[in-house]
Amino acid sequence: MSHDHDDFQTEPVRGLPAHxxxxxxxxxxxxxxxxxxxQESLSLWWVAGYFVFLFAWRTIGGAATETWLASATTASFFLxxxxxxxxxLVLVSLIQAKATVYTITNRRVAMRIGAALTMTLNLPFKQVLNAELSLRKSGHGNISLEMNPEGGMGFSYVLTWPHVRPWKLKHPQPALRCIPDAKAVAAILADAAQTAVSQPDIQITRAPGMAAQPAE
Structure with a gap:
């Protein structure tokens, strides 16, 4: 995992810390x-529903000693x-979305995340054990990446939230969250990962003391 704390306007390539x-x-x-x-990561509707419940509870409870109108007026504080x-919550969501750039290349997934503390996660395909797509009816979805625990890549659930798979606290999984047309993006990722993993990683080195032999 690499971290880039410079303002992302200075990025040599959008969403990436280097060329x-x-x-x-x-x-x-x-x-x-x-x-x-x-809606999904910040639970907007659950929060809204909670305050509506408090309004209704206070209105009904207050109606026992005052008129419904007076009780509802007092309870409107909760609304x-x-x-x-x-x-x-909407403001936080806007800031998070604007500060985030997900990138898929032919070798890795890169995630520039964080509004106050910007960081870039570099996730090579050869360290990805599995990718799981969670698709919504709207076409939006999440792509979670299960990383090789022996690859030396550790993640903090708190520091990478909300760009992680929910509730995977022990072994956090980086995730491309709430992306449009997630099914098509998952297909791009799958094809790129399959191609990258199928290519052998060959390194050519010269043994010490060995000199090139002239051709006969």
Missing amino acids: LPEGEEILWQGQPSWWALA VLGLIVCAL
Whole structure:
């Protein structure tokens, strides 16, 4: 995992901390949908529902000693508070989505994440054990990457949230969250990973003391 703490406007390549090595090319780049991110990772509707419940509970309880209108007026505090909280969640989602760039190349997945503390995760295909697609009816979805635990790549669930598979706390799995047209993106990733893994990693070295022999 590599970290890039410079402002991402100075990136040599959008979403990447350095220029692509020779032979590597970008196949896809994208960002989370801020609206899907707010609903899924920030539980927007659950939070809204909680404050509506508090409003209803206070209104019904207060109606025993005052009129329904007076009770509802007093309880409307919870609706105002809920509206403020939901607005903050939407703002966080917007900032997170804008600061995030997911990149798939022919060799790896790169994730530039974080609004306050920007970092870039470089995930080589040869360290990916499995990729799982979670698809929604809207076409948005998450692609979770199960990494090789022996590959020396450790991740913090807290530091990489919300760009991780939910509830995988012991062995966090980096995830491309709430991306549009996730099925097509998953196909691109699968083809690139299969091609990269099937290519042998050959390194040519010269043994010490061996000199080139003239051709006969």
